Every structure is written in C-alpha cells, then in structure tokens.
Amino acid sequence: MSKTKLVQGYEVVIGFETHAQLSTQSKIFSRASTAFGAAPNTQACAVDLALPGTLPVMNLGAVERAIEFGLAIGSHISPKSIFARKNYFYPDLPKGYQISQFEIPVVVGGEVAFFLGDEKKTVRLVRAHLEEDAGKSLHEDFIGQSGIDLNRAGTPLLEIVTEPDIRSSEEAVAYAKELHKIVTWIGICDGNMQEGSFRCDANVSVRRPGGPLGTRREIKNLNSFKFMQQAIDFEVRWQIEQIEDGHAIQQATVLFDPDSGETRAMRTKEDAADYRYFPDPDLPPLVIADEWVQRVKAAMTELPRTMAARFVADYGLPEYDATTLTQSKAMAAYFEAAAKACHQPKLASNWIMGELSRRLNSSETSIEMAPVSSAQLAALIARIADGTISNNAAKQVFEALWSGEANEVDAVIETKGLKQMNDSGALEKIIDAVIAANPDNVAQFRAGKDKAFNALVGQIMKASQGKANPGQVNGLLKAKLAG
Amino acid sequence: MSNDLHNLSVVELARLLQSKAVSAVEAAEHFLKRMDAHQHLGAFVSVNPEATLAQARAADAKLAQQAKASSSESASPMALTGVPIAHKDIFVTRDFPTTAGSKMLKGYQSPFDATVVSRLAEAGAVTLGKLNCDEFAMGSANENSAVAPVGFDAPVPVRNPWAQDRVPGGSSGGSAAAVAARLAPAVTGTDTGGSIRQPASFCGITGIKPTYGLASRYGMVAFASSLDQAGPMARSAEDCAWLLSAMCGPDPDRDATSLDRPAKDFSRHLNDSLEGLRIGIPAEFFGEGLAPDVRAAVEASLKEYEKLGAQLVPISLPRTELSIPVYYIIAPAEASSNLSRFDGVKFGHRAKDFGDLTDMYKKTRAEGFGDEVKRRIMIGTYVLSHGYYDAYYLQAQKIRRMIADDFQQAFQSCDVIAGPVAPTVAWKLGEKSADPVANYLADIFTLPASLAGLPGMSLPAGFGADGMPVGLQLIGNYFGESKLLNAAHRFQQATDYHLRTPEATRP
Secondary structure, X not given: OOOOOEEOOEEEEEEEEEEEEOOOOEOOOOOOEOOOOOOOOOOOOOOOOOOOOOXXXXXXXXXXXXXXXXXXXXXXXXXXXXXXXXXXXXXXXXXXXXXXXXXXXXXXXXXXXXXXXXXXXXXXXXXXXXXXXXXXXXXXXXXXXXXXEOOOOOOEEEEEEEOOOEOOHHXXXXXXXXXXXXXXXXXXXXXXXXXXXXXXEXXXXXXXXXXXXXXXXXXXXXXXXXXXXXXXXXXXXXHHHHHHOOOOOOOEEEEEEOOOOEEEEEEEHHXXXXXXXXXXXXXXXXXXXXXXXXXXXXXXXXXXXXXHXXXXXXXXXXXXXXXXXXXXXXXXXXXXXXXXXXXXXXXXXXXXXHHHHHHHHHOOXXXXXXXOOHHHHHHHHHHHHOOOOOHHHHHHHHHHHHHOOOOOHHHHHHHHOOOOEOOHXXXXXXXXXXXXXXXXXXXXXXXXXXXXXXXXXXXXXXHOOOOEOHHHXXXXXXXXXXX | OHHHHHHOOHHHHHHHHHOOOOOXXXXXXXXXXXXXXXXXXXXXXXEOHHHHHHHHHHHHHHHHHHHHOOHHHOOOOOOOOOOEEEEEXXXXXXOOOOOOOOHHHOOOOOOOOOHHHHHHHHOOOEEEEEEOOOHHHOOOOOOOOOOOOOOOOOOOOOOEOOEOOEOOOOOXXXXXXXXXXXXXXXXXEEEOOOOOHHHHHHHOOEEEEOOOOOOOOOOEOOOOOOOOEEEEEEOOHHHHHHHHHHHOOOOOOOOOOOOOOOOOOOOOOOOOOOOOOEEEEEHHHHOOOOOHHHHHHHHHHHHHHHHOOOEEEEEOOOOOOOHHHHHHHHHHHHHHHHHHHOOOOOOOOOOOOOOOHHHHHHHHHHHHOOHHHHHHHHHHHHHHOOOXXXXXXXXXXXXXXXXXXXXXXXXXXXXXXXXXOOOOOOOEOOOOOOOHHHHHHOOOOOHHHHHHXXXXXXXXXXXXXXXXXXXXXXXXXXXXXXXXXXXXXXXXXXXXXXXXOOHHHOO
C-alpha cells in the first residue's frame, strides 16, 4: 500500500458504482431497439410498457457482454446467477419494480489497475450485475405535469461496484477513466457519457487515518470526468467542515450541481425505501456453462492488460510505457505498427507518448486522425537510430510531416539539410578550431570542471550548424583533450 | 340437430363441422343465443358477436378450403376449426376487452392476444366471449369479481348452474359455470392454487392444469408467476385433451418459464388400459376436514378404478397442511409485486381527484382494487419486507421444495395420485365471503400440486349433499398429463357423471 494522501488530516475513502449501458441492439428483456435519441415512447414495446400479460425474456447478448467484462478484469463468472425484483413506485418505472441482480450477481470480484502519475494503483471490484434501466421523467417540458419517456426503459446496464479502495478524487477519476477504457476497448459499451451510457455514482466518506470508516454520502450520476473530480473535492471539503464543526455526517444521496459546484442532498437514509428484493419468478436462474465462457474468451479481443504485458515482454518496454500505450486500441495499434517498422520500440514509445501525444492533445485530434502516420514516424525513428539526424533535427522533420509540408522523411532531411555530419574528418577540423579558439574552457576542463566540456560541445554543435552527431562529438573531443 | 348443438362434446362438434353437417357460423350463433338466454348465471363478462361471427366465417372458409384440397392436406386429427370456445377474462385478447375481474382494468383493451388465445385461434377455435373470474384470479368462489357480467349493470356473483344459490367455485368460476350450463363446449381457465380444479369440481365438469411451464403464460394477467398455469375446462377428459394439445408448446421468445418441450397430442393414450395402474391415495387427503358426502363419492370412484384394473396404494404427503401457509405467503408475495404496475400512470383506472403523485397512487389503488386483492397485496408486501423476508418468504420457499420432494417420494410407489379436489361441495353464495381464512383452508387439496408445479385435474366423481357435484382430483408426475387424461377418460367411459346436466339449464 502506498502512503495515503491526507486532506486536512483526513483520509478520503471512495467506492464507485458505475452503470455501463451495454451495446446491444435490443433491450435486456424485450426486442425493442435501444438506439438513442428517438421520439419519446417510440422505442417502448408492450413489454417495456409493462402491459398486462407481458413477460421478460433475457437478451443473451447482454449476458455475453457481462461475461466479456468479467473476463477483462479477471473476475469469477457465476455459473448460476439470479435476477431479482427491486420494488418501488415511480412513474418512469413501468412495472413498479426494476429487474436487477441482488444476492448472486453474474460477475464477482476482479480488479482494475491503473497508473496515477507513475504510481500503480489497484481497485478491487465487489461485483458487476445485469439490470434494466428505467425510463425518463421529463419535469421541465410540461407545465404542472411531468412527461414520461419510456424509450430508455429496459435498456441493459451492467452495474459495476468497487470496494472502497479509492483514496482521492484524482484516483477516482483515474479509476473511472481506466474502467471507461476497458468497457469501450472490449466494445461492451459505447462509453458516451453525454448520452448517459457511462454513469458513475461515488460513495464518499472521510476518516482519521486508521479510524473506522466514516458515514458515506453517495454522489449520483457523475457523467463527466471533470464534474467527478469537482464533485468529490467539494464533498470531501464539506464533510470535513461538518465534522470539524462537530456535526455528524448523515447517510444521504446527493446530486452535484455543476453551476454552483456544490453537492446537494436529494434524500436521506430516513426516507430510504424498502425495496423488498426477491427472486424474479418470471426469469429462471441465469446459467452460464463453462463452455460459454470459453467461447466468449476465445472470441474476445486482446485485453489492454494482456497487451501491456506483451509490450513489456516482446518490446522490452517499461510497464509505465506499456500501460500508457494501451490507453486505447488505436494508440496500441499505432505503436505496434511503428515499432515493427523501425525496430526501435523504446524510441517509438518515447515519440508516441511525447511529441505525438503532445501534438494530438493540443490540437484535440484523435490518434486515428493523426497527420503523421505510424509508417512516417517509423521512418523518422529509423533515421534517428542510424545516426542520420539528431533528435533536434527529427523534431523539425516531424513538424514538416505534421503540417503536411512534406510526407517523405528522407526528402525532408534532404531539402532541409538536416543530415548529421558523420564525416569525422570534417568534424575533427571543427573540433580542432573550437579547441584552438577556447583555451580557457580547455584549461578549466583539464582542471576538472565538467561544465567546461559541455560548453565546448555546445560550441562545436553551433559551428556544425547542429549537424554534428553529439555522440561522435563527445568521443572525438574527449580523445583530443586527453591527448 | 342444430337445436341441441350445446349438448355435443368438442370432439363431436368438430366432426360435424369437418363434415359440413353444421357450419361454424351456425354453431357460433347457437351458442351466442344460448348465452343470451342464460345471462342470469353471470358467467360472461364480455361478448362481441361481430368479432365472434367474423371468426366463425373465417373458420367456414377454412373448412371449405380444406374440403377442396387433397386428402393429404386435410385437417389435422384434432382440428378445432369452427369449435366455439370462451376465455377466462385473465387472458388478454384483441377482440374483447380484458378486465381480470378488476375495476382497475375496466375497459382495458390489449393490443395483443395471449399465446394460449392465439394458439387456440390457430387451431381454428372461435371465441364466444370472455368469462367471469375472481379479481386477478384471487378467490375460491368467484365472489371477488368487480365486473358486471353481460346483462348486468353492476357486479353480481356468478351462479352455480347446479344450484343457483351456490357459488361456482373460483377463480375460474365463470369458466366452470359456462361449461356446466352448456354455454360453451369448452373454455380456458387458469390455475394458481386450484382455480381450474376446484370450480370444475363444484360445477361437475372436467379440467386440467398441466405441468408448470407447459402452457405459455404470455398474455395471462399475472397473479403469482411461479404458480400460474393455463389449462382447458370441458365436459370430458377427451375434450380437454384436444384443447390442451392446441394450448401447450414452447414460447421461448415471450415466456422464459415456458418449457422447451414440443407440442404434443395428449389424446394418444386416452384409451390405454388401466390394468396395473398404481393409484396413490394420500392419507392426508382423507382426514377429519373432509365432508362425508365428498368422501363417499371419492371413495366410490376409487372403487370404480379398482374395477378398471387399477391398484390403490396408500401413500403419505406429510406436508399437505403446510401447503396453506406456504401458498398464502408465496402467492401474495409475487402478487404484491406483479400488481405494482397498476398505478394509474400508463393504463387502467386512475383516480379523478388527487394531490401529489403519492396521493394519486394511493387513491388509484384504493379505488381500483377490491378487498381480497388489497389483503393479498398487504400480506405479500409484509412477507417481503426487510426483516421479515427470511422468516416468511425464504422459509416458505424451503418448505415448498420439501413439498415437491414429498411428491417425488410418493411417485416411487405410484403412477398417479388420487383424492378429493375440495373438502366440500360448492357452498352457498355469501356463506364464506366474510371469512377469507375459511376460503383459504378450502384450498388444502389443490395447493400441494400447485406448489410442486405438478399437473392436476378434476373430473366428475358423483354427487354429494343436495345433489351437488363432487370432483375427483388426479395428480400426475411432471409431464404426466397423458396418463392423467387416460385415467380420467377410462373412468368416463365407465361412468356417466360427466354427461349429467343441471336441471335448471335445460334445454
């Protein structure tokens, strides 16, 4: 365990519940479409409307996605899980109960690992269970009345629940981003946070280090990473303030208001409903045979953590690089293509995580749309590796490729005259001239001052107009000064 | 001939229709007329002669087409083409409103047909109308219907055609009364804790509840999902076999609890010999609570079975009594949740004047549900509540499993189980309506098979006090429907109880 960061002497404890909307074409228990944005109530069939006599029938595609998720995070897939009814009245809940999983969920355990800065963190999962979404109540559009849109009713969700392993808002966001990466990577969720496809609830409490867990408040429906951090930071400050003022925290559900930047209690524990969970008699237990799990496993795309481990093993990358490069499938593919073409995986990694990412971020461009292709980058790296150009020169080449000024690496080197001076005869002449012109530096170096050596190198590079190979300069200069 | 079409069995009527001796329209008109003449029984809650006759005309067209086609394409052996039937008003239908006996669904029009309804329609049956029942199938006397029958302005009790001051049983009371009074040759019913068998017994007809999962529940207004099963009610086992064959079959896209067993012909073994059939007689079904007249009739029919070559084997179903508390925990628990959708938001009754949302819920449900339904919602809500769940619901589920195990133990030594359907014959209207517990206790012999999901049937076994019919219950092992129907059919070949007609409904 790493040392926990404290806020005003308090330890922050956070657990997450995330609702990931599964990417099935039809709903979890009916055949109505799940497409987003249709006119209200046009995508709700008799089952979604809970018309008398209708019954739920399991969408196996949703189960398959839950299995994929479980495999992706190293969970146990329950061979037999149970659907339960969560009973409560609300107009956008047509049956008067939500079909969910309670005692035995489909996915048990597992963990999500990620880097916070260069520190590796692991958040353990309690479970992930399948459930149906409710409809939407529209309170704004109708004066004195509420509208009900049941298009969303019955949309398949995977609710992913963590242990209270998270210790700061930054860690919370890093966890959420990692989870978002996993579900979109394996394609079980489109990850669209604006449309509500990936919604997070954060259970936040604070305590004195080593003390018992504090009372938690649950921040509902965090649908952007930015709000997530703001909401948690506010909530933590608020809770500490309350405790410092001598008030006990009441268990409550709160909402974050992005306009005020504050969290506000929605309901407290006193009005918590008794959901009267019981196994849904309309749905037999969900039985998942091992063959099914194996079939899903065989058809699954390589997982980010598997791929990262392979990058470490096959390309000799540090774990940090491997994890960063597997942030998205596109980035990983870009890296692999470049590394294979130039045979310089570490250089490729440096360039992708460095210059390329910087340019992509500042221009808000996705890697799929990068103006510099992996083949171009590979060609560029090859020229650095074989000593044709220096790193500095390489940046100029990259700039030319990025701006579209040119698209062939060697041609850019040629036209811009960026080739390094690898001819040792010519270089020796320059070195001799610089030694002759700077007797003070030479004397200082001989007196043991390393700085003076660097000054001489700088002079030589300048005299060569940047074309000298710094490695070669070092070697030759050392030899001459020693001689 | 067409003057007494109502006295024909389904099988006889189907043959006449196939041979064109009578048309489907004639048959439908005959029964519609009969229904009009017997409105005082309160059996039907909705009719739609236009829709019925349209279905009949379509059946006639189909019959004409079959006649033209080559013999290889002729009707299947059990085609119901043109046979008029009626549905318990718990099945949703496109051609008729569906109320489930509740004010909550007054005037509710379903956009689709229940699977059982469409399967019977595909087999060619013509629908005469919808039959009265206890509200949401909750009741044993059909005194809990909140719907005015055809010909009435307000709800009235359904009358037993054998004695019109008596109940027809419930919850499929309208179904049983209609068949007993010859208002339809066959009907559908549903059985959650005995709702096919008990009214069949009270009205002197034959009814079968198949193994749970054999008939699709899609389109049945749900009462207790883990118990509800559809089944046919008719005068004879043979007629039931024909209807059951059409009703059952897998429905995987609409009902996840529907079993993956292909549709089958339940009439194939009707005539098998009963020689050597081992009939288990549970001691617990013949205890003190059994009325002497019912006991006498049941014992006499068991003697008849011995004459047919069967062998009576004493067995024990030790948890029979427990089936009452177990059922009255599980069924209300499921009902309390199933009935949550009746909230006034989307369909059905909504209170006129209300304050906020909670007030709308409260008033809507207070007005829309009758006393028995409210009672069960409250019981069910209670037993599922935090802190009570383990003591009631979970415990009940464990005993339910033991009850099912007891049956498996019993079937080690017998092929079918026989006993009374109900402790008494049909009681007087109003006699038990103020005492819900007395009603619950009367379910004791039908509940065990329901809890175990086993097939059970009732067939006329003679008459008891005041000439009221007594039913014999046969319980089979899972998928033992053919054996039950075989045993019932052979009994009916040897007896004529099932052919007797209540005086008051003649002609």
